[in-house]
Structures are given as structure tokens and as C-alpha cells.
Amino acid sequence: MIEVIALDGDDTIWHSEHLFVDTQDRFRELLRPYAELNDAALDERLLEVERRNLPLFGYGVKAFTLSLLETAIEVTDGRIPGRDLQAVLDLGKVLLDHPVELLDGVREAVDALTDDYRVMVLTKGDLLHQETKVARSGLAELFWRVEIVSEKDEATYQRVLDRHDVDPATFVMVGNSVRSDVLPVLGIGGRAVHVPYSVTWALEHVEPDPALHDFPVLRSLTELPACIATLQAES
Numbered sequence: 001m002i003e004v005i006a007l008d009g010d011d012t013i014w015h016s017e018h019l020f021v022d023t024q025d026r027f028r029e030l031l032r033p034y035a036e037l038n039d040a041a042l043d044e045r046l047l048e049v050e051r052r053n054l055p056l057f058g059y060g061v062k063a064f065t066l067s068l069l070e071t072a073i074e075v076t077d078g079r080i081p082g083r084d085l086q087a088v089l090d091l092g093k094v095l096l097d098h099p100v101e102l103l104d105g106v107r108e109a110v111d112a113l114t115d116d117y118r119v120m121v122l123t124k125g126d127l128l129h130q131e132t133k134v135a136r137s138g139l140a141e142l143f144w145r146v147e148i149v150s151e152k153d154e155a156t157y158q159r160v161l162d163r164h165d166v167d168p169a170t171f172v173m174v175g176n177s178v179r180s181d182v183l184p185v186l187g188i189g190g191r192a193v194h195v196p197y198s199v200t201w202a203l204e205h206v207e208p209d210p211a212l213h214d215f216p217v218l219r220s221l222t223e224l225p226a227c228i229a230t231l232q233a234e235s
Contacts, residue, residue: 065092
């Protein structure tokens with residue numbers, strides 16, 4: 001029987017990735033006078049830097065901003081002036097201070113689920129920023145627990161569930177990333193629900209094997225209460 005439902009934060013409860021996309025557009029504009037790369041090549045260099053920095057900086061806006069700065073210095077051979085590096089830094093500050101915009105149906109879904117289940121947030125990224133987003137969401141009082149982790153892999157999920165004495169067989173993870181929110185949870189014996197977002201970060205993209213992985217895919221969180229009811233009936 002299902003007892004605990006965890007929701008991812010970014011691009012599941014609130015909008016996130018499209019803000020990074022908009023910031024990357026402005027980053028390209030800043031670098032055009034200095035870099036001899038087209039937009040596609042610059043995007044590839046940034047992705048390479050982000051991949052290289054993940055073990056050092058983890059996820060989130062601060063890590064993204066550091067990767068923007070490093071990319072700007074690398075592709076301009078250090079020729080970019082301080083005022084434009086400051087402009088890159090300011091892009092990150094704007095992201096950090098951006099209002100939290102809930103996805104459609106989130107509040108109604110959480111309200112409906114908390115009547116029968118313990119509902120938590122389980123998201124990864126920068127601790128301070130994610131805590132701020134939970135607080136700004138207006139939903140904090142509805143959540144049983146909030147867990148902010150540096151990575152979402154099988155070991156992390158198992159550690160979180162062990163800490164709260166939750167059997168994986170009674171646990172459902174809901175999120176927009178197959179790589180982070182679905183496959184690791186299935187791997188420890190839990191259940192997962194995929195709610196795709198309109199944009200997926202390249203480093204989160206993975207193609208599951210339909211012969212090995214079976215999980216519901218929803219159009220939005222408005223469908224989640226009915227989906228949970230179906231999973232519960234199948235338990």
C-alpha cells in the first residue's frame with residue numbers, strides 16, 4: 001500500500017528550466033562581441049563545462065553561474081572585460097531572486113493527496129536556494145518533509161527512506177526527470193510517476209528501456225490524484 005508520495009521541486013512543482021534557457025540566451029548575447037563561436041558551439045562548450053563541474057559544484061543556479069563565468073573566460077581567452085563578467089554574474093543573481101511560479105494544478109493535487117498520504121518534497125540542488133523556493137511556494141505547510149539532496153541516485157533515495165523509516169514498496173516518486181526521479185526509485189523497489197516538462201536539461205536526458213521500465217506518464221499534476229488511486233488499487 002502506498003504511504004509516502006515525494007514530489008520533485010524544479011519543473012515538477014515550480015517552473016525552472018525555462019528560466020535557465022532564457023538566461024543562456026542572454027549569455028550568448030553578452031559573448032557575441034568577443035567569442036568566435038556560433039550559438040550552437042557556445043552552447044556545447046557551456047554544456048562541457050557544466051558536465052566537468054558537476055562533481056565540484058553540484059546542481060543549481062550557483063553552479064550554473066560559475067560555469068557561465070568559466071565558459072566566458074575560456075571562449076574569449078580571458079579577453080572578456082570585468083564589466084561583462086559582472087553582467088554574467090548578475091544573470092545568476094536574477095535567477096536566484098526570481099519569483100516562484102507554480103505549475104498548473106500543483107496546489108490542488110497536493111491538497112488532495114495530503115488527505116490520505118504523507119507528501120514530501122525530494123529535490124536536488126543548492127540547499128539555500130531550494131529551501132527559499134519551498135518557502136516562497138506557499139505550500140510548505142502542506143508537506144510532511146522536505147529533503148534537499150546533492151544527487152538523486154539509488155543510494156540517496158535509500159538513505160532518505162531509511163532515515164524516515166519508509167519501505168520503498170510503499171513509496172512513490174513523482175518528477176519530470178526519468179534519469180533522476182524515475183529510474184533510481186524503480187531500482188530500489190519503489191514506484192515512480194513521470195510528469196514531463198516542456199524543456200529538459202541535456203544532462204538529465206535519458207531514454208528508458210520500455211521492456212525493463214514500466215511507469216505512468218502524466219500530462220500534468222492535475223492527473224496525479226487519479227493516478228495514485230489507480231496505483232493504490234493495483235497494490
